[in-house]
Amino acid sequence: MSDECTCARCRSDSQPVTGYLRHHGFRNKVATASGLFVNLAYPRPETIRLRDIARHLCQMNRFCGATKLPLSVAQHSVVVSKRVLRAAGPLEGLQGLLHDAHAAYLGDISAPSIAEAHKRTGRPVWYEMASEVDAAIFQALGVPLPDEATRRLIKSVGLAALATEWRDLMPEVTPPTHASPLPVTIRPMTFTKAEEAFLLAYRDLSTAANIPERI
Template sequence: MNSPHMLTFSGRDYLPTQMVPADVDVEDVAHALSLICRFGGHTEVHYSVAQHSLLVAKILEDQGAPVEAQLAGLLHDAHEAYIGDIPTPIKSVLGATWHDLEADVATAVRRALDVTSAFHDWEDLIKYADRVALATERRDLMHFDADHNIPWRLLGGVTPFHEKIGALGWSPQWWADVFLDRYEALRSAREAARLPHAA
């Protein structure tokens, strides 16, 4: 493998520009997301993409979304385990090159984790839950002052989640384990829901 490649936590080599489903391991996803900071690290404490993903899944559960939507919500940023979490304002500067790379990697990861259809079916609901999580994180983790800071247009009309973000002092490994536990619970619930019901 002579092309620019990366090495995962589990010891797998992969090409970010040629990602395939076989490259994906959910334990790599959980480990990496638990160590990647949201907002480029500009939160009051370490707050990871894994924590954000769990919050999105919790918001979807609170909204009464089906388990397949909750699972897709938990995994909506799973591709960032392989290409990092680039803050949205920077993504807009990087343009089509980044957009295309992110889309290709996300497609491979979602196929590997069997959530492609759920993303298609529940995309709008997941995106809204993501914005609710963003509003909640800004409220609970950042020094935002509506009277002095630039408004976040993306959050216009979005109300933060009714629960405050808690359990902030745990280690990244703890959050990786919580992420995996939630993944397994939702995946099992989804598979049970797919079974034909007895007459």
């Protein structure tokens, strides 16, 4: 079943996305670069595209855009995947590359915003949504979800990457982590280069992990 509408109103070139949403009541569906809609209430693997993930993440800034230069979530994901690859292997590196893939559909929400949302709702609603979207993404790409040990490794590397990004690109204030920075310097890529790097990392890691590409 496709999320693309074939009715005359929605096929019209002049029909904006907002009109589509009003027309069909799809207020919980996110529009993607490919033109598909992802239903956040029931995320389905058939609506997931790796190219959408790469395109969305490459144009999404870390730290709510507070960096001295734009730093994309796609570049952050590539940095994390390289360190996880060295520590564990290609499958784990691929899982590391996709650790923030849900942000392609949910946005890269800051940790303070997530904490406040959980406080106000009384439940970890953000993590529930991210987990559901992650499940659809990993199923769509034929990648197994990381086990607990790999989750801990990715989390540790992600915090180290955050400390590195903060050191190199944020104002001189204390970072929100005690993790030590990585022995690298973060030089922001253009959005186009970040997208290319993400797609290349996916191809290399999926090949090394013997997982068929699903672009």
